[in-house]
Amino acid sequence: MSRKEAKDGVTVEEQEPLLDSKRADLSGRACLIWKNIWVRTKSGRDLLKGISGVAVPGEVVALMGASGAGKTTLLNTLLQRNLKGLTVEGEILVNGQSVGKSVTNVSAYVQQEDIFVGTLTVREHLMIQARLRLPSSFSAKQRVARVEEVMRDMMLDGSQNSRIGVPGIIKGISGGEMKRLAFATEILSNPPILFCDEPTTGLDSYMAMVVVKRLEAMAAEQGKTIICTIHQPSSEVFELFDRVVFLSQGRVAFHGATDEAIYFFSDCGHLIPDHTNPADFYIDTLAIWPGKFDKHRYNEALQQKIEIGRTPRKLVSRRGANYLQVFIGLFVRYVKDNMRNPSIMRAKLVQKVVMGLFLGSLYFRPINDQDGIANLKGALFYYLAEVTYATIFGIQTYLPSDFPLLTREYHDKIYPVSAYFIARVLSYMPIFSIDGMILVVISYFMLDLPASAARFFRILFTVVLVEWNVSSLGVCICSVAPNYAVAVSVTGPVLTVFSMTGGLFTNVGAMPSYIGWVQYLSWFRYGYESLVISNWDYPKYDNISCTIKKGKELAPFCMHNGTEVIEDLFLFLQSLSFSVHNMYFNWVVMLCFTLFIYCIGYCGLVFRAIRNR
Numbered sequence: 303m304s305r306k307e308a309k310d311g312v313t314v315e316e317q318e319p320l321l322d323s324k325r326a327d328l329s330g331r332a333c334l335i336w337k338n339i340w341v342r343t344k345s346g347r348d349l350l351k352g353i354s355g356v357a358v359p360g361e362v363v364a365l366m367g368a369s370g371a372g373k374t375t376l377l378n379t380l381l382q383r384n385l386k387g388l389t390v391e392g393e394i395l396v397n398g399q400s401v402g403k404s405v406t407n408v409s410a411y412v413q414q415e416d417i418f419v420g421t422l423t424v425r426e427h428l429m430i431q432a433r434l435r436l437p438s439s440f441s442a443k444q445r446v447a448r449v450e451e452v453m454r455d456m457m458l459d460g461s462q463n464s465r466i467g468v469p470g471i472i473k474g475i476s477g478g479e480m481k482r483l484a485f486a487t488e489i490l491s492n493p494p495i496l497f498c499d500e501p502t503t504g505l506d507s508y509m510a511m512v513v514v515k516r517l518e519a520m521a522a523e524q525g526k527t528i529i530c531t532i533h534q535p536s537s538e539v540f541e542l543f544d545r546v547v548f549l550s551q552g553r554v555a556f557h558g559a560t561d562e563a564i565y566f567f568s569d570c571g572h573l574i575p576d577h578t579n580p581a582d583f584y585i586d587t588l589a590i591w592p593g594k595f596d597k598h599r600y601n602e603a604l605q606q607k608i609e610i611g612r613t614p615r616k617l618v619s620r621r622g623a624n625y626l627q628v629f630i631g632l633f634v635r636y637v638k639d640n641m642r643n644p645s646i647m648r649a650k651l652v653q654k655v656v657m658g659l660f661l662g663s664l665y666f667r668p669i670n671d672q673d674g675i676a677n678l679k680g681a682l683f684y685y686l687a688e689v690t691y692a693t694i695f696g697i698q699t700y701l702p703s704d705f706p707l708l709t710r711e712y713h714d715k716i717y718p719v720s721a722y723f724i725a726r727v728l729s730y731m732p733i734f735s736i737d738g739m740i741l742v743v744i745s746y747f748m749l750d751l752p753a754s755a756a757r758f759f760r761i762l763f764t765v766v767l768v769e770w771n772v773s774s775l776g777v778c779i780c781s782v783a784p785n786y787a788v789a790v791s792v793t794g795p796v797l798t799v800f801s802m803t804g805g806l807f808t809n810v811g812a813m814p815s816y817i818g819w820v821q822y823l824s825w826f827r828y829g830y831e832s833l834v835i836s837n838w839d840y841p842k843y844d845n846i847s848c849t850i851k852k853g854k855e856l857a858p859f860c861m862h863n864g865t866e867v868i869e870d871l872f873l874f875l876q877s878l879s880f881s882v883h884n885m886y887f888n889w890v891v892m893l894c895f896t897l898f899i900y901c902i903g904y905c906g907l908v909f910r911a912i913r914n915r
């Protein structure tokens with residue numbers, strides 16, 4: 303874009319096309335215009351009042367203005383996001399075409415808040431993002447090459463093997479590196495338009511300068527159209543922008559080249575004092591006189607640009623990765639995250655070793671009298687309780703924190719919710735199977751359970767199935783509940799009800815019919831019945847003495863063998879159709895429940911993700 307000096311010393315752009323036809327055909331370029339945008343709240347308040355503007359390839363446009371001027375509202379309107387409860391009128395065109403919400407296909411959005419999976423390294427994060435964002439036609443080699451290119455572009459080579467970290471929780475890369483990583487992530491797929499919300503917030507002046515210089519270089523070298531909101535830039539940073547849009551009270555107070563601002567303000571009788579930060583001066587001045595720009599010749603030039611920008615040109619949408627590729631990317635991401643999360647991996651496995659040893663030591667005696675029977679009944683129920691509480695609260699501690707990243711990437715059209723959901727569930731599956739197995743393996747012989755491979759595997763599989771059932775409920779509640787606090791508040795009572803109706807604590811056969819149905823939802827019921835059948839229906843327990851308290855007293859009610867124990871338990875549960883034939887039926891029921899509960903969770907998550915745009 304060439305400029306010439308006008309007679310009055312004002313620099314104006316020559317009337318050349320915004321995009322010549324050759325450049326437009328280079329498909330990677332996009333010209334964005336917005337015309338006569340009105341944004342209104344339900345109560346009738348106008349947040350944006352007929353705003354128009356243009357952003358062209360090769361330029362960085364800064365949206366500035368005092369707090370509450372409407373910068374974020376304009377950015378959201380251009381991006382078609384966060385507009386709940388607002389009505390929007392006006393025209394938004396990319397290369398002369400109205401794209402609506404599909405603006406996502408030709409743009410990337412670097413949001414103010416950086417959200418990453420903090421356990422990954424910079425390189426791992428970008429490799430996974432390359433899998434998620436680059437077309438499936440890219441080979442592994444090409445993905446590596448692209449990642450290395452953006453790391454070089456964003457000067458992240460030095461920190462590529464550092465963990466990203468979570469500010470205030472896990473020490474990781476610096477704030478500046480995190481911001482550059484956010485840019486690197488968004489430019490991987492080489493979008494023609496880049497929106498940035500406050501890209502320098504939280505950075506020191508040097509880092510802010512580095513970030514804006516990178517933006518400037520990307521615009522100049524790659525022909526990107528870059529639009530950022532920015533708050534109080536230093537003079538040096540301000541001068542780096544090609545074009546500034548000053549907003550005041552929902553109107554455009556100035557829209558033009560950065561170096562034209564000084565002439566516009568002096569035309570309006572506001573000469574910038576020496577040693578003053580121009581951005582601060584302009585914003586302070588704007589607050590008191592919105593509306594002057596409408597009559598100024600710079601506005602006429604702007605309107606002409608907008609008209610030229612309306613001419614339809616070719617626009618190539620981003621092609622994404624296929625389903626399998628994004629699924630693999632997400633699965634790798636969450637497996638790595640789980641493996642590196644000490645509370646999920648190490649703490650859980652150590653906990654199960656400790657609890658297995660504790661349980662085995664507590665009931666470490668042969669099952670040869672009535673005390674042994676009572677102990678073993680409790681120990682079998684404890685298996686279910688241990689895999690229930692630790693699993694569900696373990697999932698609920700971490701899963702809700704996935705939601706912000708999920709909604710962001712979902713609305714960026716990087717993957718569908720189903721790919722995330724399946725990958726997340728499958729990443730949890732090995733952990734929430736192995737820990738139950740550890741519990742059983744460690745305590746099995748200490749509890750004097752049947753020395754039979756078939757019995758061992760039946761008990762093991764029953765415990766694992768219960769754990770899968772519990773995991774599905776944990777994931778489901780987190781997917782449906784609006785936040786962690788609600789999820790935990792709902793879970794506590796649900797677990798109490800299910801454990802109470804599981805068969806050990808309550809004579810469920812005598813429960814009133816209006817509440818009795820609850821037991822049919824409880825994995826405690828199905829799991830306990832299968833454990834009872836697997837264990838007690840075994841010849842080992844054929845010769846049990848009627849004594850209690852280490853052979854000193856005779857028990858008032860005596861069970862002489864495992865069959866009598868089963869009969870006694872099933873008598874207690876008689877009207878529940880507990881039966882020795884239910885072993886495999888219970889497994890099928892628990893599997894079906896697991897799948898059904900996951901389906902409910904998935905639907906709830908999709909609903910929440912869609913609403914969160």
Ligand SMILES: Nc1ncnc2c1ncn2[C@@H]1O[C@H](COP(=O)(O)OP(=O)(O)OP(=O)(O)O)[C@@H](O)[C@H]1O
Nearest residue numbers: 343349367368369370371372373374375376387388
């Ligand atoms: N959804 C909404 N409903 C009602 N009012 C809103 C909504 N969104 C924004 N506003 C109001 O619109 C005005 C402009 O807000 P906006 O966030 O766009 O300002 P901003 O220039 O980005 O300010 P800041 O620099 O403080 O972020 C504010 O007065 C804000 O309270």
